[in-house]
Amino acid sequence: LGADDFARVAAAGFDHVRLPVSWEGYASESAPFTIPDGDDPTVTHPDYNNIWERVDWAIDQAAANDLMIILNMHHYDAAHDNPALHADRLVGMWQQIAERYSDAGGHVVFELFNEPHGAFTEQPELWNDLAAELLGVVRETNPDRTALVGPVGFNHIDDLDTLDLPDDPNLVATVHLYEPFDFTHQGADWIDDVPPIGVGWSTNQVDLAEDFRDLTWDTSFTGDAGALRVDFSRQWAGFAVGWQDSRTPTEFRFTASSDEGTTVQVGCQAAGNAHVDVEQIQLSVEPADFVVDLSSCAQGSIGVGVLNADTIDTPVRFTEIEVCSTTGECEDPISNADAALRGWLQRAAAWSTARGVPVHLGEFGAFSADGAVPVADRAAWTATLVDEASALGIPFSYWEYNSGFGAYDQEADEWVPELLAALTG
DSSP states (O other): OOOOHHHHHHHHHEEEEEEEEEEEGGGSSSSOOOOOOOTTTTTTOOSSSHHHHHHHHHHHHHHHOOOEEEEEEOOOOHHHHHHHHHHHHHHHHHHHHHTTTTTTTTTEEEESSSSOTTTHHOOHHHHHHHHHHHHHHHHHTTTTEEEEEEEEEEEEEGGGGGOOOSSOOOOEEEEEOOOOOHHTTTTTTTSSSSSOOOOOOOOTSEETTEEEEEBBBBEEEETTTTTEOOOOOOOHHHHEEEESSSOOOOEEEEEEEEESSSEEEEEEOGGGEEEEEEEEEEEESSEEEEEEEOSSSSSSEEEEEEOOOSOOOEEEEEEEEEEEEEEEEEOOOOEEHHHHHHHHHHOOOOOOOOHOOOOOEEEEOOOOTTTTHHHHHHHHHHHHHHHHHHHHOBBBSSSSSSSTTSSETTTTEEOHHHHHHHHHO
């Protein structure tokens, strides 16, 4: 990363950058957890000999190009697994960072911790308490500096409601958005179960509506001429949906047909995604209307399922779907990809309005898998999020500049034109 990169980012029309720093890789293991200032043998670079000098340089480059810069605590993986063991070290590091940059310009923003997960997600109160402690340390030397704090679950929007922020007028909530994950992370070899390559994305694809989650197995569903096309890979494969909250299904209404006729079994999805049959239905070539009474579903059932009860390999088409629950509501669980993706940001904006706390989209991006993922798909996904974020007044940082998700091609020494156009509108 050089001075030309900051100039290039500014020239493209961006107004801020986010700088992930692995501070813990430099700090000592024991109190006061000193981050060396001066010759540091862990730093081998011709232009600087400690991490402070490198960060100072980045802050100066941002200022020289009229860019704000988010200084982030990144890659502290051990802290997610054992917060109690590492909390003091985090506090010690932030004491040093905050003091060092207490006189830095207002273009410097602090982000207290990247993507809290693991034990934090299991017990969000651990993260809320630690975030308040870290903020308190920062406020001792930086009473008015903007600080970003994200929710647990890797800063997932779904976990915003668990975020309990101190009363501080200079706080911003930061969220990360990589939905749908099987698209944005296809081919990502650092994940244990690598999402397979070949998942496309367009605004016309179908997806689940905001309040629903996918419980499907050995089945795919796509939009097809105004209908939902469901393809079962085998007998007893299942198309199933459930709510994000704890509702119990009461009725399933749908209009369906099958090219060659097939038999399906409709029922309830229990905890663990076990299917409990309620009614067997014969589908024909002509669309027909069906209403299945699910009032016999056990309390705690988490959704509705349609199983392929036939050995015939033929798609099923639904032209109307409604699922009803114990809340008395009947809802269409199917949305299109564009609406579903925009819905995530709309949810974050609603949280922001209710809490009176601004929101920043700190990360979003689609992995290239070394070029295996069509850039047109990545750009279309990116453009949808940029359009919605702009409409909602949510500032954003794209992940990332010049690596696997990157908008800048380092080898070709040029922006990826489709992604740059998507990001700058």
